[in-house]
Amino acid sequence: MTDPAQHTRRSPVYRKLVAAGATFREAADGAVAATVPGAPRPLGLADLSVLPRLGYKGPGALAALATVGVPVPEANNTALAMPGGGLVARLADSEALLLGDPTGTGDPLAAYGALHGAGCYAMPRRDSHAWFTLAGDRAADCLAKLCGVDLRPHRFADGAIAQTSLARMNGILIRDDRGGALAYHILADSASAPYLWDCLIDAMAEYDGGPVGLDDLASFASAE
Amino acid sequence: MKLMPCPLNGPRNISEFACAGEVAELRDPADCDDTSWAEHVIFSNNTAGVVREWWFHTPTSYWFIAERNTVTDEILRTYPAGEVFKARFDYAAAKDEGGK
CATH class of the missing domain: 3.30.70.1400 (Aminomethyltransferase beta-barrel domains)
Structure with missing residues (x-):
């Protein structure tokens, strides 16, 4: 198993993924969480922060x-x-x-x-922004708890962007469906990323959501 | 929540914005006494009625102008600052005039 701490470039939330028992693999000049115990889930949050x-x-x-x-x-x-x-x-x-x-x-x-x-x-x-991906059919319902913009799929098309307030932080939301599954990229200040990660994990709990790895995201596309 | 129609991002909660006061024409520093310069810098007109104001959308660092009725707090129109300010202010020319 690759240790994310052996790389100079680390995600601002890598400790949370280590605590969740994630298995890491090399990607770009760092290590990403490839799989997390509990995946696949109906709603998943993946950390892409080390990617270019x-x-x-x-x-x-x-x-x-x-x-x-x-x-x-x-x-x-x-x-x-x-x-x-x-x-x-x-x-x-x-x-x-x-x-x-x-x-x-x-x-x-x-x-x-x-x-x-x-x-x-x-x-x-x-360096300035963390990058998460939230994927799953209930992703818009989950984000509605944190964000005032209407992100429901029939109102917010694939490829649409909202630059707005997310859990009281400034964030960029980009809808980028995987296969047929609803998915949003979330980019927000890297210094406050652990806070945002916790907010999202908390908001996902009622939809049986939780952290997933980058390779687990593929299951959302193949589930269709 | 009150909504502000942002020219770049569309309608958004007004909590995403900051108001930065009236749009005032910059006085000519070369042809302006200390009292009127101080008034320009420190005081606002505080008009009761329709005013033009600078507004800022924080998530995108985007400045624009809003026309707002300060009596009814209705937002009448918003537009990019480029509709009003079409050219950069020429500081070099202003400085030359002041030095003569």
Whole structure:
């Protein structure tokens, strides 16, 4: 078993996953929880915080991304799949966020790491934000307890983004279904990530939810 | 919960926002005495009626302008600040004028 503490890059919630008995595997330059005892569950929360992600901001950010072949969405607060895995999320006219492949294999962002200049500035989203994925049919019901935005599937389409207050923290929510199963990426301040993790685990309890590993997330797609 | 229509994010709970006061035209520092400069910096008009205000959506760090009736607390319209402020303020030109 890989020990997450042997890597310099660690998730802000890795101790909670160690306490839950998770089995870790190498991913990117850290270790992710691959499986957690109790999985599969009807509602699962996975920690993707060590996986690659990049942010770009500035008046020339979207144009710079388009010139290197990133499929920039037409409208603000929408996300599109990237070739080779991962997502590009358009947060504003002057800001985008690239998420790496959520299965933790390969790094589709490696080609885009050096964009800088001409009104395009790189943001260290991998250090500033934690990244969780909440998956399961009751995910929207669970988030309704923490968030004022209507995230129900018929109101909040696949690929939609809400930048809003989540458990009184500022967060970015991106709907990214897995196979046919409802799933949301949650990005929020890394320093407060253990608090948010506890809030989500508490909110999930009534739906028989709990922590799952990255490899357990695949079961949500195959269950359909 | 009162709702604020954010130009970027749509209707959101007003607790996600911060109000930063009236939209006031910047006085020309080169042609402005100390009293009127102090009034510009420190005092607000406190108008009873429709005002234009700066508002800030905290989760996205997004600034915009809202037209609000301070008597009825109705929000009439919100729009990006770019609709009003189309060019950057030229500090270099203002400084040159002040130094003459």
